[in-house]
Amino acid sequence: MTLPDPVALAVPAFIVLVIAEVVIARLRNSASYELRDTTASLLMGLGNFAQGLATAGLLYLVTAWVWQFRLFDIGYTWWAFLAIFLAEDLCYYWFHRLSHEHRIWWAAHVNHHSSQHYNLSTALRQTWTGNLALTWVVWLPLALIGFPPVLIIFEKGVSLIYQFWIHTEQVRRMPRWFEAVFNTPSHHRVHHATNPRYLDRNYAGILIIWDKLFGTFVPEDDAEACRYGIVKNLGTFNPLRIAFHEWAGIVHDVRAAGNWRERLGYVFGPPGWKPDGSGATSEAIRAAWRARASTAGVPSPTRIL
Amino acid sequence: MSPLDLILPVAGIALIILVVWLAGGLRSASIDDAETVRRHLALDHPEFEPGDLRLAADKRSALAIDRGKRRIAVLFALGDRVTIRIVVPGDLAGAAAHGGDLVLTLTDLGAHRIVLRLGDVVAAQVWAAQLDRLLIQGTEPQGGRSAAVLVA
Numbered sequence: 158m159t160l161p162d163p164v165a166l167a168v169p170a171f172i173v174l175v176i177a178e179v180v181i182a183r184l185r186n187s188a189s190y191e192l193r194d195t196t197a198s199l200l201m202g203l204g205n206f207a208q209g210l211a212t213a214g215l216l217y218l219v220t221a222w223v224w225q226f227r228l229f230d231i232g233y234t235w236w237a238f239l240a241i242f243l244a245e246d247l248c249y250y251w252f253h254r255l256s257h258e259h260r261i262w263w264a265a266h267v268n269h270h271s272s273q274h275y276n277l278s279t280a281l282r283q284t285w286t287g288n289l290a291l292t293w294v295v296w297l298p299l300a301l302i303g304f305p306p307v308l309i310i311f312e313k314g315v316s317l318i319y320q321f322w323i324h325t326e327q328v329r330r331m332p333r334w335f336e337a338v339f340n341t342p343s344h345h346r347v348h349h350a351t352n353p354r355y356l357d358r359n360y361a362g363i364l365i366i367w368d369k370l371f372g373t374f375v376p377e378d379d380a381e382a383c384r385y386g387i388v389k390n391l392g393t394f395n396p397l398r399i400a401f402h403e404w405a406g407i408v409h410d411v412r413a414a415g416n417w418r419e420r421l422g423y424v425f426g427p428p429g430w431k432p433d434g435s436g437a438t439s440e441a442i443r444a445a446w447r448a449r450a451s452t453a454g455v456p457s458p459t460r461i462l
Numbered sequence: 463m464s465p466l467d468l469i470l471p472v473a474g475i476a477l478i479i480l481v482v483w484l485a486g487g488l489r490s491a492s493i494d495d496a497e498t499v500r501r502h503l504a505l506d507h508p509e510f511e512p513g514d515l516r517l518a519a520d521k522r523s524a525l526a527i528d529r530g531k532r533r534i535a536v537l538f539a540l541g542d543r544v545t546i547r548i549v550v551p552g553d554l555a556g557a558a559a560h561g562g563d564l565v566l567t568l569t570d571l572g573a574h575r576i577v578l579r580l581g582d583v584v585a586a587q588v589w590a591a592q593l594d595r596l597l598i599q600g601t602e603p604q605g606g607r608s609a610a611v612l613v614a
Contacts, residue, residue, distance in 0.1 A: 169470065171474070180481070190485065191543070195487065199478060199479065271572075384505065384506065391540070392545055393573065445509060
């Protein structure tokens with residue numbers, strides 16, 4: 158059976174919707190788009206498209222190879238589409254969570270979070286190195302269960318398209334029932350925020366239920382606006398630096414490491430990890446935030462030189 | 463795959479960039495005063511206590527020394543956003559004065575070279591020496607007191 162490539166079909170809609178959001182943001186006097194930031198995001202998207210073309214065949218072959226050993230013959234029945242919808246979304250949740258919790262995959266994913274803006278162009282700021290980092294292994298169990306490789310690839314495309322529209326500040330809230338079940342702009346704004354209370358939360362792809370199930374859900378608080386970006390925001394719009402800066406950071410840290418424990422920590426530990434425990438990991442940032450919340454600080458004077 | 467599959471994304475990118483530019487998307491953030499610095503630090507790094515502080519003449523960057531720890535905050539405009547880097551020993555590969563500019567070279571490829579246009583040759587030299595002692599050689603007492611004396 159052949160299925161359409163949903164992403165290729167959606168490209169014209171992506172273009173039209175981004176332009177519509179630019180116009181709406183302008184009419185609302187919202188500083189949602191900045192030229193160099195948008196250009197960087199779009200070039201990252203183009204690079205992702207190119208690397209996808211280069212690696213798609215190999216990924217299909219690996220998935221098809223695993224499928225030989227499938228436990229069940231699922232085929233393309235109606236319930237297979239329903240089952241792959243749930244199963245692929247669960248895989249996405251874990252891929253996404255692991256990409257935030259381990260630096261080797263964070264290095265591939267960080268570029269998606271590197272914009273300090275949050276708009277539809279941010280959705281296109283996609284990885285250049287995810288396939289090289291083997292992040293696709295998370296989906297291989299689907300082939301082993303028996304989902305046809307074509308169906309898995311189709312559903313991954315559906316998920317990517319769904320996640321495009323949630324990268325916006327122009328939609329505040331969806332109806333309550335929708336917010337309860339699906340990933341929405343509100344939930345995903347939280348995911349892109351660096352506020353300690355929001356950091357590394359809401360990993361969902363399409364269904365927010367996984368975050369609620371696994372304890373990583375945080376609702377958006379209207380009293381605390383999201384501040385977008387990463388803990389160490391970039392000082393560049395250069396796509397090459399955006400794509401590879403964290404990989405370079407890993408190499409730098411591993412070369413400076415004194416022993417194998419440190420080397421492994423720098424590669425597989427959480428982003429920000431340091432051997433002496435002083436690193437600004439998400440948990441450390443959140444713990445410091447909680448500690449500050451329980452004690453009132455007294456500001457001290459500053460001299461201007 | 464048809465040629466349209468390649469042409470469409472490229473044409474779409476060009477069109478979006480044009481529309482963003484027409485919508486006034488080319489903007490720059492400004493760091494006008496110490497209050498702006500304090501406000502940004504309080505939001506993103508509330509544990510940072512700015513001691514000595516220097517604003518760039520072009521209002522596109524600023525520098526602050528933590529009064530409690532051996533580290534500095536470098537604030538700089540990136541497009542229409544103010545970006546903050548907390549720089550600790552090991553992060554700074556070099557600090558040099560080039561005329562009235564203070565050029566910081568970080569070990570991080572994500573913000574490798576930051577130029578602060580101080581517009582003051584002496585201040586640039588003093589800050590370069592101060593940061594070298596504080597973050598590279600580790601011989602400067604924390605808090606930036608000697609910088610205050612030297613610049614004053």
